[in-house]
Amino acid sequence: MSFVRNVRYVAARSTHFMQKRSFADEMKLTFAAANQTFYDQAEVRQIDVPSFSGSFGILAKHVPTLAVLKPGVVQVIENDGKTSKYFVSSGSITVNEDSSVQVLAEEAHKVEDIDTSEAKQLLSQYQSKLSSATSEEAKAEAAIAIECAEALIRAAE
Numbered sequence: 001m002s003f004v005r006n007v008r009y010v011a012a013r014s015t016h017f018m019q020k021r022s023f024a025d026e027m028k029l030t031f032a033a034a035n036q037t038f039y040d041q042a043e044v045r046q047i048d049v050p051s052f053s054g055s056f057g058i059l060a061k062h063v064p065t066l067a068v069l070k071p072g073v074v075q076v077i078e079n080d081g082k083t084s085k086y087f088v089s090s091g092s093i094t095v096n097e098d099s100s101v102q103v104l105a106e107e108a109h110k111v112e113d114i115d116t117s118e119a120k121q122l123l124s125q126y127q128s129k130l131s132s133a134t135s136e137e138a139k140a141e142a143a144i145a146i147e148c149a150e151a152l153i154r155a156a157e
Contacts, residue, residue, distance in 0.1 A: 027060040027099045029076065031086070033108035038086060039076065047101055048075040049093050050151075058095055065095040071151035073111060074103060085111040087155040089148050114156040123149035 029047060031039040047058045050072030058065075069091040076084045091105035126149055130142035 025060055025099075027058070027062075027101060029101050029103070031074070031076070031103040031105075031108075033088070033091070033105040035107060035109075038084075038108065041100075043079055044076055045079050045081075046075075046077040047103070048073075048077075049103065050074070050088070051093065058101055060099045062095050062099065062101075064097050065093070067093045069093055069103070069105060071148045073155045074105075074108070085155070087111055087114060087152055111155050114152060116153065116156040119149060119152040119156055123153060 026043050027045070027047075028041045029039045029044045030041055031037070045059070049056060049058065049067070050070050051067040052070045053067055055072070056067075069088050071089050072087070074086045074088050076086070078084070086105075086108045087110075088103075088105040089107040091103065091108075093104075094102045096102075123146065126142050126145040130139060130146060133139040133142050
């Protein structure tokens with residue numbers, strides 16, 4: 001009998017929680033890196049982010065989420081339909097219950113500001129460092145830099 005009473009209690013609490021939980025119809029974005037703040041509580045329509053658990057899009061009323069950014073492109077679609085793309089090296093993304101989103105990047109730059117030839121030179125430089133690395137730490141650092149440089153080149157093309 002106590003099992004049935006517990007199930008009823010859990011069901012009642014879940015229903016109360018679901019009724020109490022409210023989502024915003026708009027989404028506010030804060031997107032910043034050490035070098036610049038791109039958005040500060042700006043209302044946007046959609047955000048597409050690259051994460052280690054897979055790339056995903058965020059709309060208003062998205063389920064609360066916490067993810068780690070991987071090197072790639074964050075795309076922001078503003079309410080007027082304008083699309084902006086930013087390369088991020090790494091960082092975190094937080095989607096909150098109130099439809100606010102924080103993208104905090106270690107480093108971020110507008111995609112149109114990327115110099116493809118310079119990015120290719122960086123890739124070549126880091127590939128040389130990887131092949132000449134003797135310690136495991138140096139190899140790991142070079143491999144991470146290569147992954148970032150490759151993502152930088154893909155973003156620029």
